[in-house]
Amino acid sequence: MSLLDALQNECYQVEGIAGPDEERRRLLDLGVTPGEELAVVQSVPFGDPLVVMIRGMRLALRKREASWISVR
Amino acid sequence: MHSLEVAPTASTTEAEQVLNPPFETHSQLSQLPTVCLTGAPNAGKTALMNALTGGSFHTANYPGVTVTLSRGKSKTEFGPQVLLVDLPGVHSTSAVSPEEELSCRVIEGRHDSVKPEVLIVAVDATQLERHLRFASFVARQHKPMVIALTMMDLLPRAQQTVNVRKLENAVGVPVVPVDGRTGWGAPDLMRALHRESEVGGSRQTILANLPDEPVSAYKTIRELLAASGALKKNNQFLLARDSFTARIDRVVLDRYFGFPIFFAILVGLFSSIFWVARPFMDLISWLFSQTGHLLIAVLPAGALSRFLAEGVVGGVGAVAVFFPQIIILFFLMTLLEDSGYLSRGAALVDRPLAYLGLHGRSFVPMLSGFACAIPAVLAARTIPSKRERLLTIWILPLMSCSARLPVYALLLGALLPGAAWKAGIALGVIYVSSLLIGALVAGLISRLILRKRTASMLAMEMPVYRKPLVRPTLRITWTRSSAYLKRAGTPIIVISSCLWLLSNFGLGSHQAASAEGTRAPLVAVSDLDHSFAAGLGQTIEPALHPMGVDWRVGVGLISAFAAREVFVSTMAIVFHVSEAADGKQSGLLENMRTATFLGTSKRIFTTSSTIGLIVFFFFSLQCLSTVSVVRSETGSWKLAGLQLLFYTGLGYILSSGVVTGLRFLGVD
Numbered sequence: 001m002s003l004l005d006a007l008q009n010e011c012y013q014v015e016g017i018a019g020p021d022e023e024r025r026r027l028l029d030l031g032v033t034p035g036e037e038l039a040v041v042q043s044v045p046f047g048d049p050l051v052v053m054i055r056g057m058r059l060a061l062r063k064r065e066a067s068w069i070s071v072r
Numbered sequence: 073m074h075s076l077e078v079a080p081t082a083s084t085t086e087a088e089q090v091l092n093p094p095f096e097t098h099s100q101l102s103q104l105p106t107v108c109l110t111g112a113p114n115a116g117k118t119a120l121m122n123a124l125t126g127g128s129f130h131t132a133n134y135p136g137v138t139v140t141l142s143r144g145k146s147k148t149e150f151g152p153q154v155l156l157v158d159l160p161g162v163h164s165t166s167a168v169s170p171e172e173e174l175s176c177r178v179i180e181g182r183h184d185s186v187k188p189e190v191l192i193v194a195v196d197a198t199q200l201e202r203h204l205r206f207a208s209f210v211a212r213q214h215k216p217m218v219i220a221l222t223m224m225d226l227l228p229r230a231q232q233t234v235n236v237r238k239l240e241n242a243v244g245v246p247v248v249p250v251d252g253r254t255g256w257g258a259p260d261l262m263r264a265l266h267r268e269s270e271v272g273g274s275r276q277t278i279l280a281n282l283p284d285e286p287v288s289a290y291k292t293i294r295e296l297l298a299a300s301g302a303l304k305k306n307n308q309f310l311l312a313r314d315s316f317t318a319r320i321d322r323v324v325l326d327r328y329f330g331f332p333i334f335f336a337i338l339v340g341l342f343s344s345i346f347w348v349a350r351p352f353m354d355l356i357s358w359l360f361s362q363t364g365h366l367l368i369a370v371l372p373a374g375a376l377s378r379f380l381a382e383g384v385v386g387g388v389g390a391v392a393v394f395f396p397q398i399i400i401l402f403f404l405m406t407l408l409e410d411s412g413y414l415s416r417g418a419a420l421v422d423r424p425l426a427y428l429g430l431h432g433r434s435f436v437p438m439l440s441g442f443a444c445a446i447p448a449v450l451a452a453r454t455i456p457s458k459r460e461r462l463l464t465i466w467i468l469p470l471m472s473c474s475a476r477l478p479v480y481a482l483l484l485g486a487l488l489p490g491a492a493w494k495a496g497i498a499l500g501v502i503y504v505s506s507l508l509i510g511a512l513v514a515g516l517i518s519r520l521i522l523r524k525r526t527a528s529m530l531a532m533e534m535p536v537y538r539k540p541l542v543r544p545t546l547r548i549t550w551t552r553s554s555a556y557l558k559r560a561g562t563p564i565i566v567i568s569s570c571l572w573l574l575s576n577f578g579l580g581s582h583q584a585a586s587a588e589g590t591r592a593p594l595v596a597v598s599d600l601d602h603s604f605a606a607g608l609g610q611t612i613e614p615a616l617h618p619m620g621v622d623w624r625v626g627v628g629l630i631s632a633f634a635a636r637e638v639f640v641s642t643m644a645i646v647f648h649v650s651e652a653a654d655g656k657q658s659g660l661l662e663n664m665r666t667a668t669f670l671g672t673s674k675r676i677f678t679t680s681s682t683i684g685l686i687v688f689f690f691f692s693l694q695c696l697s698t699v700s701v702v703r704s705e706t707g708s709w710k711l712a713g714l715q716l717l718f719y720t721g722l723g724y725i726l727s728s729g730v731v732t733g734l735r736f737l738g739v740d
Binding site for chain 2 (some may be wrong): 026043044051055057058059062
């Protein structure tokens with residue numbers, strides 16, 4: 001499923017990353033790699049961006065960026 | 073007192089030369105070996121720079137670099153001195169902002185003027201995997217390198233332990249734990265640096281052999297850390313929910329309280345910029361006017377002493393008066409940045425700003441723009457995508473900078489005499505409109521002109537909250553403020569000196585004959601009415617008719633290109649306000665009220681023409697320093713020139729339109 005559908009404060013595993021090459025590469029560089037565990041830890045007013053905890057880092061992702069990340 | 077005039081093209085070139093001076097101390101400093109400080113953003117590089125140089129580092133424009141780098145000599149007690157250069161933080165070595173690209177070029181040895189012999193990589197101990205991956209990019213260049221392990225004090229909070237010896241063995245590169253904020257570990261780091269520079273970077277390290285491809289690189293690093301026992305950690309998600317940072321985030325990013333808190337912080341910031349700075353600004357302007365009077369009294373009477381007192385001292389004063397505001401702005405911004413709140417603010421406003429084609433990070437430059445456009449343009453560097461960065465820079469001149477404040481105060485005083493509260497409300501409307509119109513311009517341009525969507529990402533790290541330390545914050549504030557003073561001040565002083573000369577000299581043949589029989593010199597000391605500036609003002613007078621003003625106001629408008637607030641002092645000169653009179657502002661208002669077009673009884677400052685002037689100042693880019701900074705930040709005259717023409721043209725057209733429209737409706 002998409003990271004957008006993830007429940008807050010539940011732990012998921014990254015399955016894959018879609019999106020344009022350049023953006024995909026940047027997400028991978030930031031450590032959002034398949035197999036890595038992540039959790040949505042905070043929502044922001046408007047629900048966009050969302051704050052994800054991954055590799056011990058808080059990462060603010062726009063919905064557009066989060067929609068490229070599939071999790072399970 | 074300075075009033076003046078100059079052809080814009082000539083002065084911008086001049087300003088440009090002053091802005092990018094030849095690299096004066098380069099030859100002397102370049103004899104020292106260069107050491108570059110690199111790392112991911114938020115790795116604590118700036119604090120480390122502070123510790124290694126003992127706080128004495130300066131920003132410098134390297135030739136061929138649009139990004140300013142800080143550099144400084146290492147403290148003498150750390151052994152042989154080296155030249156430390158702080159490179160911008162790098163998130164990712166692929167898709168990159170100009171700052172990141174510069175860092176990568178220097179690290180890969182592809183830069184012409186910054187050639188490091190040794191590299192220090194700042195690695196956040198609580199974020200080992202990500203930061204070690206960047207360190208592996210550095211290690212692949214086979215230069216001597218040392219890892220500075222920062223944020224050790226945060227390890228207990230992150231419930232992790234790092235074994236430095238085991239980590240060093242695992243990566244094959246010297247690792248030195250260091251706390252830049254207290255200076256702890258700095259001598260060890262410098263010792264390791266000197267040892268490493270003797271060994272050279274030829275040895276094959278484990279770090280250098282890591283794959284470049286992110287997925288396998290991260291996998292290898294994790295295995296390496298686990299196998300060596302260098303890192304022990306607890307479940308990070310449990311921690312994420314209950315940590316200090318998570319608790320603050322729940323409040324400041326709350327659905328209902330998030331925005332009120334954000335606006336409260338902005339209001340606090342603004343009030344300090346305007347009200348706390350006020351007494352200091354008054355003191356500075358009093359000091360400069362006293363210095364001017366003193367010079368006039370002490371020096372022999374003559375044009376040169378007046379030039380020094382009015383042109384030079386007055387020009388310096390015009391810049392210095394904004395210094396308290398700039399210091400407060402930079403201090404509070406640095407505090408917000410170091411505490412970790414700034415990235416939360418950017419996340420909060422990202423959605424509305426993205427709708428306008430801007431970026432969450434655009435809010436910092438826009439905010440700074442209300443103090444001064446120059447630091448604002450510089451602050452736009454942190455915006456990763458070029459399109460969003462240029463669009464942000466494009467709307468910055470609309471933000472109502474504080475140089476406009478004295479002008480608005482004067483014009484509103486003329487428009488709404490005797491009712492301070494009405495002028496206050498009008499000023500509030502002007503400030504809010506400048507933000508709204510900026511948003512409108514950004515929205516229109518991104519919808520109509522830049523329609524092709526290019527890569528744009530937020531993907532922004534939100535660092536943990538930390539208590540900012542006072543001394544490093546003050547140090548950084550000072551570095552940034554003095555860099556601003558140099559950058560903005562030099563052109564303003566040069567331009568206002570030139571304008572002083574133009575308004576105090578004129579063609580000799582136009583002056584009243586001094587003595588019988590002597591031929592008038594070609595150029596002579598002149599009063600303003602017969603000066604070169606007046607000549608220029610009279611030349612452009614036909615263009616000023618639609619705005620409903622005469623050449624004397626035109627001289628003021630042109631002189632405002634040095635700095636907008638110069639308009640006020642020029643008005644005082646052209647409308648012959650006597651210096652001696654107490655309360656010059658009220659004297660000026662009185663003279664403006666009775667001023668008529670020469671030879672007629674038609675008043676100049678009517679309701680319509682005063683509103684027209686406010687509209688003109690609202691839009692017009694009357695600040696050659698901004699033009700020059702935009703040029704150096706974007707690397708070409710194209711955007712800077714287009715911006716100057718667009719806003720000044722828009723100001724002229726709208727102002728003429730407003731005056732004509734009001735007069736058509738019967739408002740004089």
